[in-house]
Amino acid sequence: MERYSELIRYIEENRDxxxxxxxxLIEQPSISAHRSGLRECAGIVAEMLExxxxxxxxxxVDGSGPVVLGTLNVEAHATLMFYNHYDVQPPDPLEKWTTPxxxxxxxxxxxxxxxxxxxxxxxxxxxxxxxxxIATLGEAPVNVKFLxxxxxxxxxxxxxxxxxKEQDRLFADGCIWEYGYRNRAGRPVxxxxxxxxxxxxxxxxxLSREMHSSxxxxxxxxxxxxxHALASIRAPDGRVLVDGFYDDVDYxxxxxxxxxxxxDFNTGERLIAGxxxxxxxxxxLEPTCNINGMIAGYVGPGSKTSLPTEAKAxxxxxxxxxxxxxxILEKLSEHLRLKGFGDIALKVLQSYPGARTSHRxxxxxxxxxxxxxxxxxxxxxxxxxxxxxPMYVVTDLLGIPCVSTGVGYYGxxxxxxxxxxxxxxxxxxxxxxxxxxxxxxxYMHAGDD
Amino acid sequence: MERYSELIRYIEENRDxxxxxxxxLIEQPSISAHRSGLRECAGIVAEMLExxxxxxxxxxVDGSGPVVLGTLNVEAHATLMFYNHYDVQPPDPLEKWTTPxxxxxxxxxxxxxxxxxxxxxxxxxxxxxxxxxIATLGEAPVNVKFLxxxxxxxxxxxxxxxxxKEQDRLFADGCIWEYGYRNRAGRPVxxxxxxxxxxxxxxxxxLSREMHSSxxxxxxxxxxxxxHALASIRAPDGRVLVDGFYDDVDYxxxxxxxxxxxxDFNTGERLIAGxxxxxxxxxxLEPTCNINGMIAGYVGPGSKTSLPTEAKAxxxxxxxxxxxxxxILEKLSEHLRLKGFGDIALKVLQSYPGARTSHRxxxxxxxxxxxxxxxxxxxxxxxxxxxxxPMYVVTDLLGIPCVSTGVGYYGxxxxxxxxxxxxxxxxxxxxxxxxxxxxxxxYMHAGDD
Numbered sequence: 001m002e003r004y005s006e007l008i009r010y011i012e013e014n015r016d017x018x019x020x021x022x023x024x025l026i027e028q029p030s031i032s033a034h035r036s037g038l039r040e041c042a043g044i045v046a047e048m049l050e051x052x053x054x055x056x057x058x059x060x061v062d063g064s065g066p067v068v069l070g071t072l073n074v075e076a077h078a079t080l081m082f083y084n085h086y087d088v089q090p091p092d093p094l095e096k097w098t099t100p101x102x103x104x105x106x107x108x109x110x111x112x113x114x115x116x117x118x119x120x121x122x123x124x125x126x127x128x129x130x131x132x133x134i135a136t137l138g139e140a141p142v143n144v145k146f147l148x149x150x151x152x153x154x155x156x157x158x159x160x161x162x163x164x165k166e167q168d169r170l171f172a173d174g175c176i177w178e179y180g181y182r183n184r185a186g187r188p189v190x191x192x193x194x195x196x197x198x199x200x201x202x203x204x205x206x207l208s209r210e211m212h213s214s215x216x217x218x219x220x221x222x223x224x225x226x227x228h229a230l231a232s233i234r235a236p237d238g239r240v241l242v243d244g245f246y247d248d249v250d251y252x253x254x255x256x257x258x259x260x261x262x263x264d265f266n267t268g269e270r271l272i273a274g275x276x277x278x279x280x281x282x283x284x285l286e287p288t289c290n291i292n293g294m295i296a297g298y299v300g301p302g303s304k305t306s307l308p309t310e311a312k313a314x315x316x317x318x319x320x321x322x323x324x325x326x327x328i329l330e331k332l333s334e335h336l337r338l339k340g341f342g343d344i345a346l347k348v349l350q351s352y353p354g355a356r357t358s359h360r361x362x363x364x365x366x367x368x369x370x371x372x373x374x375x376x377x378x379x380x381x382x383x384x385x386x387x388x389x390p391m392y393v394v395t396d397l398l399g400i401p402c403v404s405t406g407v408g409y410y411g412x413x414x415x416x417x418x419x420x421x422x423x424x425x426x427x428x429x430x431x432x433x434x435x436x437x438x439x440x441x442x443y444m445h446a447g448d449d
Numbered sequence: 450m451e452r453y454s455e456l457i458r459y460i461e462e463n464r465d466x467x468x469x470x471x472x473x474l475i476e477q478p479s480i481s482a483h484r485s486g487l488r489e490c491a492g493i494v495a496e497m498l499e500x501x502x503x504x505x506x507x508x509x510v511d512g513s514g515p516v517v518l519g520t521l522n523v524e525a526h527a528t529l530m531f532y533n534h535y536d537v538q539p540p541d542p543l544e545k546w547t548t549p550x551x552x553x554x555x556x557x558x559x560x561x562x563x564x565x566x567x568x569x570x571x572x573x574x575x576x577x578x579x580x581x582x583i584a585t586l587g588e589a590p591v592n593v594k595f596l597x598x599x600x601x602x603x604x605x606x607x608x609x610x611x612x613x614k615e616q617d618r619l620f621a622d623g624c625i626w627e628y629g630y631r632n633r634a635g636r637p638v639x640x641x642x643x644x645x646x647x648x649x650x651x652x653x654x655x656l657s658r659e660m661h662s663s664x665x666x667x668x669x670x671x672x673x674x675x676x677h678a679l680a681s682i683r684a685p686d687g688r689v690l691v692d693g694f695y696d697d698v699d700y701x702x703x704x705x706x707x708x709x710x711x712x713d714f715n716t717g718e719r720l721i722a723g724x725x726x727x728x729x730x731x732x733x734l735e736p737t738c739n740i741n742g743m744i745a746g747y748v749g750p751g752s753k754t755s756l757p758t759e760a761k762a763x764x765x766x767x768x769x770x771x772x773x774x775x776x777i778l779e780k781l782s783e784h785l786r787l788k789g790f791g792d793i794a795l796k797v798l799q800s801y802p803g804a805r806t807s808h809r810x811x812x813x814x815x816x817x818x819x820x821x822x823x824x825x826x827x828x829x830x831x832x833x834x835x836x837x838x839p840m841y842v843v844t845d846l847l848g849i850p851c852v853s854t855g856v857g858y859y860g861x862x863x864x865x866x867x868x869x870x871x872x873x874x875x876x877x878x879x880x881x882x883x884x885x886x887x888x889x890x891x892y893m894h895a896g897d898d
Contacts, residue, residue: 032751033749033750033751033752033753034749034750034751089753089754089755090747090749090751090753092747092749092753093659096659153752153753153754154751154752155752195663199752199754206718206719207718207719208718209862209865209866209867210542210545210862210864210865210866211718211862211864211865212835212836212862212863212864212865213739213741213765213767213864214644214732214767214834214835214836214837215715215718215732215835216737216738216739216740216765216767217687217731217732217735217737217739217767217835218687218711218715218720218721218724218728218731218732219715219718219719219720219721220718220719220720220721220722221721221739221740223740223741223742223743224679224683224685224721224739224740225685227676227679227680227740227743228680228685230673230676230680231676231677231679231680234673236673236674236677236789238666238667262667266664266667266668269655269656269657269660269664269668269669270655270656270668270669271667271668271669272667272668272669272670272673273669273789275667279667282666282667283663283664283666283667286666288665288666289665290662290665290666290670290673290756291665291670291672291673291676291745291746291757292662292672292746292747292752292753292754292755292756292757293672293745293746293747293748293753293757294672294676294743294744294745294746294748294760295743295744295745295748296740296742296743296744297740297741297742297743297763298539298541298741298742298763299742299743299744299761299763300482300483300539300541301482301483302481302482302483302539302603302798303482303602303603303604303648303741303763303765303798303799304482304538304539304541304602304741304742304763304864305538305602305648305741305765305837305864306538306741306864306865307739307741308740308741308742311743312748314746314747314748314752314753316662316665316752316754318662318663318665318666340685340722349751349752350752385663386661386663386664386666387661387663388663388754413658413659413660413661414661415659415660415661415662415753415754415755416658416659416660416661416755417658417659418658
């Protein structure tokens with residue numbers, strides 16, 4: 001108990017130093033979609049791990065920044081892994097940021113910057129937890145591994161191959177996944193799973209050259225074709241219209257949603273008109289299909305009357321466990337073919353399945369039961385988050401239970417402008433991870449329910 | 450006959466000088482959508498008119514470049530008007546031009562540059578015709594007026610008001626409209642009408658801020674909303690689905706299409722799949738609705754997973770005579786409201802009705818019968834072109850018959866990259882206009898059929 005108070009005090013006294021670690025990471029742009037700054041950011045991560053006394057190995061992988069693996073072996077009988085990523089989403093639209101995305105800035109008790117929540121703030125918090133535990137206990141109470149990749153935002157292209165190849169180095173008894181958010185009620189949300197991802201580019205080609213739009217009366221316009229193809233994929237009420245799309249959906253863990261509602265999570269944005277059923281169940285346990293962007297023809301000021309020569313859309317299809325991304329792609333291709341849009345090109349940018357860990361596992365109990373002392377409120381445990389990530393490499397390839405928690409909140413705006421975390425959540429998140437480290441061995445030996 | 454040979458020889462000998470006039474106009478960017486270079490281009494036009502001995506008045510109008518009115522009064526009992534415009538479409542996409550859009554360049558007997566066909570080449574050809582007629586006859590055989598505006602590509606915003614206010618200065622017995630093209634069979638196409646135009650921007654608003662796209666399962670996405678709204682407006686086969694859209698369509702002049710087919714006009718681009726009926730009839734005599742551009746969310750390289758905060762489309766609705774743009778706008782708004790898209794904002798960028806002149810008018814006969822001596826082949830006379838223009842101010846407001854012919858060809862790519870005219874067509878077009886001037890008085894007195 002005294003040790004615990006000392007640890008908490010140490011974390012609070014060192015908060016500004018730990019915020020500095022997050023800022024140092026944010027300051028280094030590392031946009032995987034543009035392949036920029038990745039090696040530089042991996043270098044900073046490696047240095048930070050080494051500063052904590054870890055052995056660091058850096059692995060080149062195909063299609064994204066290098067994987068940084070940090071290992072701290074204290075000869076304990078339990079090993080705790082952390083999965084994180086140091087790459088970030090592109091910062092566009094830049095004009096919507098109050099302060100520049102790669103200039104970490106503290107305002108009103110919040111740290112702003114691209115990656116603050118997703119995922120650099122979490123890297124810093126976990127390193128801070130380890131630092132504080134070592135400082136107050138003299139050494140870590142558990143072996144620790146940090147698996148930090150540089151391609152999560154582009155679908156972790158090299159991760160599966162890396163994990164298969166380096167499986168021996170990646171042994172662990174449990175893994176804390178990348179992120180977590182406090183909901184509107186102030187309760188930390190603990191995710192036991194993530195969705196899978198099929199990220200596609202659709203491209204309709206029509207004309208060999210730009211034509212005067214008066215020809216639009218009779219000549220094929222790829223913008224119309226793309227519009228009709230997209231409209232055929234998803235109904236206005238959000239239901240995906242591809243035959244067999246929902247075949248493999250189970251609602252495992254649905255009982256955890258009892259007593260929860262979307263209002264605890266949502267920031268008040270308008271829901272899809274005509275959306276049926278419990279929206280929280282839809283958000284967390286159903287697959288979905290979403291337009292991230294689309295472009296065709298002239299979009300500058302004023303009017304231009306010209307037929308576009310091509311039309312493109314970016315779409316993310318978020319999958320639940322048991323849905324096979326390859327099969328879903330096949331169904332979508334077949335759908336387009338049957339609807340007369342067989343000549344729309346489909347390019348796969350990301351493809352991986354979803355993952356879940358049982359709420360009866362020791363790890364789920366550990367993460368849930370250490371949350372209250374860290375946050376002062378009871379956590380919410382949900383069977384899956386709405387977001388995606390390559391958790392399957394941990395749960396399915398390595399066979400390690402995996403649970404996600406972290407330092408964000410409902411207003412963190414990950415992937416958007418003015419991404420931020422609250423410093424109070426950052427501190428609470430450090431405490432939570434430190435408590436997970438302290439109690440890991442005990443929960444592990446008590447075992448699953 | 451001798452006079453005629455002399456005229457033809459004069460035109461051929463002076464061709465390069467006349468091409469220089471076209472180049473001088475092309476060199477001056479004058480993009481009405483961006484309001485750039487308009488005053489400068491109007492100044493060049495005014496100077497060129499003055500150099501031919503015309504009286505020039507320049508009128509400021511709202512919403513576009515000044516109107517330049519050139520008057521050559523030779524005290525004849527007939528007055529021929531020319532309508533043209535010196536503004537051009539934006540040159541995007543710049544990277545698709547072989548030589549820069551505002552650097553007039555001759556390659557393989559063609560003059561390349563933005564405005565070569567639409568509409569600066571025609572201004573030069575008409576001035577050249579007047580120059581050659583004066584040079585060989587000593588003076589023009591008819592009073593001539595040039596009405597040259599600077600806002601046609603943005604819907605001629607100030608033109609109607611100008612014409613109403615300056616009606617007295619604008620008396621004429623016939624008007625040659627802005628443009629014309631030789632078809633694939635080498636026959637000059639004479640248009641007796643144009644379509645009207647309703648140019649709209651549709652904007653769907655959804656989110657107050659950019660959100661992680663995992664929320665797309667339940668939160669409204671303006672890109673989906675716009676896609677469904679657009680898909681509800683036009684069927685995949687090109688038919689407009691707005692209730693009452695085709696109510697006021699007559700097929701006046703349809704008999705002129707006998708013996709013609711789309712192949713004479715089209716450059717071989719793919720037609721809309723499932724298009725029904727005679728496509729040439731659809732192209733020339735039916736209204737249509739077309740996407741010129743659309744944009745939403747992230748369209749950069751790689752993948753970004755974010756919900757767009759807004760989605761926009763630019764759409765041109767091309768109308769036939771008797772269709773009232775205001776009524777069509779009302780029907781479209783009502784359609785969107787009824788389909789559940791009432792919150793999509795409609796912004797009107799252009800709005801004017803179509804126009805036609807009878808093929809039995811003296812002017813139609815004059816233009817048709819002088820084409821063969823100029824081009825060496827019989828022309829094609831069609832009741833309307835597929836394109837739009839504010840011809841109604843001449844035909845309906847001023848009550849002047851109006852026919853369109855000009856120096857382009859099927860490969861001119863007006864509004865597109867590498868816009869060009871063939872020098873042989875430019876020369877033939879000058880001859881045609883010169884012959885129209887020579888014979889105007891005689892046809893006018895013979896009267897309509």
